[in-house]
Amino acid sequence: MILEKYQGCGNDFLIADGSRTPVIDPQQIAALCDRHRGFGADGLIIARRDPLSMELWNQDGTRAGMCGNGLRCFVHHAYRKGWIQADRPYRIGTGDGLRSVWICSTEPFICQVEAGIPDFDAKRMTNQPLLPGLLHAPFLSQQQSCSFWLGVPHTVLFTADPEVISAEQARTIGRHPFFKEGTNVDFVRLKENGELQVRTWERGVGWTLACGTGACASAVAAAIFGICPLPCKVRCPGGLLQVKQAPDKQCLLTGPSVYIGKAEVKVCG
Structure with a gap:
């Protein structure tokens, strides 16, 4: 082969x-x-x-x-x-x-x-009964975060410094029983130059140098919270990606x- x-x-x-x-x-x-x-x-x-x-x-x-x-x-x-x-x-x-x-x-x-159209239906992510609206995992109530489906499950958390998050901390979130299939976890902050800094822990992989759907999920979440408008640049440990949304909300990753x-x-x- x-x-x-x-x-x-x-x-x-x-x-x-x-x-x-x-x-x-x-x-x-x-x-x-x-x-x-x-x-x-x-x-x-x-x-x-x-x-x-x-x-x-x-x-x-x-x-x-x-x-x-x-x-x-x-x-x-x-x-x-x-x-x-x-x-x-x-x-x-x-x-x-x-x-x-x-x-x-x-x-x-x-x-x-x-990369896909974000699906905010909580049933894609969890079997827990929840109120309608943007999904915030209850055990992350002290952090600005949201979870949704973008080809695969993503949980986006905004933090002061994505680099200080340990693999154990990321794994605890990604494998939490609240998520029926687990979740990829994206740690995000807005840089002074307007780029989003994103570090992603992936299910089945762990820390990655870049995650395309994670970059898109982070950009969508940043726009929802009013942190950074789309289109935007996303700086991953391995390089720069660009994210925008089409009129039908399809995420476009370059x-x-x-x-x-x-x-x-x-x-x-």
């Missing part, structure tokens, strides 16, 4: 051709993504040409519906393979539905992707993708 590696603002993925890839199980995926005993990545993408679609797996072998950085890396891969051209938009199948994508530049490779290289691996099944 041939694996090709890409990264978007440091959020890295192994991509395999779905037409040539044997069936691999979650344990094998986790082994391939292991940074010490495998090739190392935040996730693995099974890429398919006909129809254009991506199947995304987290670093720990669990499935993920949507990933903005992963989608950009898929678009880059599809362009390199000649599956798509740079002169028109395309629709890509993901675990959370179809997404439109546009290539902005090929050198360096930059593209814009639909950022780079870099091809790293490829490797051949034998998967025993």
Whole structure:
């Protein structure tokens, strides 16, 4: 099996051709993504040409519906393979539905992707009976926060310094039983230059250098709370992303993708 590696603002993925890839199980995926005993990545993408679609797996072998950085890396891969051209938009199948994508530049490779429309229905996030309106997890009542679905579950917390949050603190929120499927957690502050600083703890991965849906969720939450209007720039540990919303509330994420290289691996099944 041939694996090709890409990264978007440091959020890295192994991509395999779905037409040539044997069936691999979650344990094998986790082994391939292991940074010490495998090739190392935040996730693995099974890429398919006909129809254009991506199947995304987290670093720990669990499935993920949507990933903005992963989608950009898929678009880059599809362009390199000649599956798509740079002169028109395309629709890509993901675990959370179809997404439109546009290539902005090929050198360096930059593209814009639909990250999804925020879904504020609390039932997507929790089984707990709650009042209507924006979901605030009760155990986070002392913090400015909200939770909603954007391809995957996100909880956005505004804090004075995202860098001081420990992995244990983030994990406690992300795996709290209040959330029926767990949640990605985005720690956010507004910088003096008007950018949003975002640090994301992802389900199935942990801390990441960037999270595309997390950048979008953070920007949407900042606009809701009147902290920062859209469109805006989001500064992740791995680089800069740009977020805006279309009239239908679809989040549009723009950022780079870099091809790293490829490797051949034998998967025993």
